[in-house]
Amino acid sequence: MENNAPFVITIGRQLGSSGRLLGQQVAKKFNVAYYDKVVLSQAAEDTGLGRNMFHHDNERKGFLRQFIGAVQPFVGGGDFYSNHQLTEENLFTLQSGVIQRVAAERSCVIVGRAADYILRQHPRCVKIFVTANHEDRVRRVMDQKKVDYKNAVKLINHVDNQRSSYYNFHTNNTWGNAETYDLCVNISALGPDATLDFITDFVCKKLQIELPESVAPSIPEVF
Secondary structure, three states: OOOOOEEEEEEEEEEOOHHHHHHHHHHHHHOOOOEEHHHHHHHHOOOEEEEEEEOOOOOOOOHHHHHHHHHHHHHHOOOOOOOOOHHHHHHHHHHHHHHHHHHHOOEEEOOOHHHHHHOOOOOEEEEEEOOOOOOHHHHHHHHHOOHHHHOOOHHHHHHHHHHHHHHHHHHHOOOOOOHHEEEEEEEEHHHHHHHHHHHHHHHHHHHHHOOOOOOOOOOOOOO
């Protein structure tokens, strides 16, 4: 495998661990594309349907039929809508197709969306999971969401349970299980800056690459 072939860094994270920000910083370090959140938005944009036309909270059967027909060339064969109903499996299949296509075309960082599992056969994939000490996570959520301690803890438990349920339902792995990833890191142990350096060094050694000499002035638009 040539060192200039596309590579991908996937980042799973607990709420309040700064995993998303860390992913952005890693992408900037390597001067590659950054992706997170709703993969379907990218699929909709790529197929000319508009990135804001498809959201998980306002799906419509008629639009989904149109959407599936449009993305069929990207996600392969199969009748995703044979039962005329939206299913979690259909959505996951669509998302998986987009993630696989993006990772095959360009080097990138992908945060969340079970990307580590979806890209488990990718020849140049580094799978990372980010956590932090509980009190650090609570403090970050309090600052970011402007909530008190009690509600921050509730939000952390709720979001982490959602992420765990989504991941465990769609994969053969366990969300956050160390065996699932190449590297699990507690950002509280070294702090954000040293953790970033540690991760970039790990990626360079695993993929046998070097950081680019120059970095783009801005991170590519996210999804």
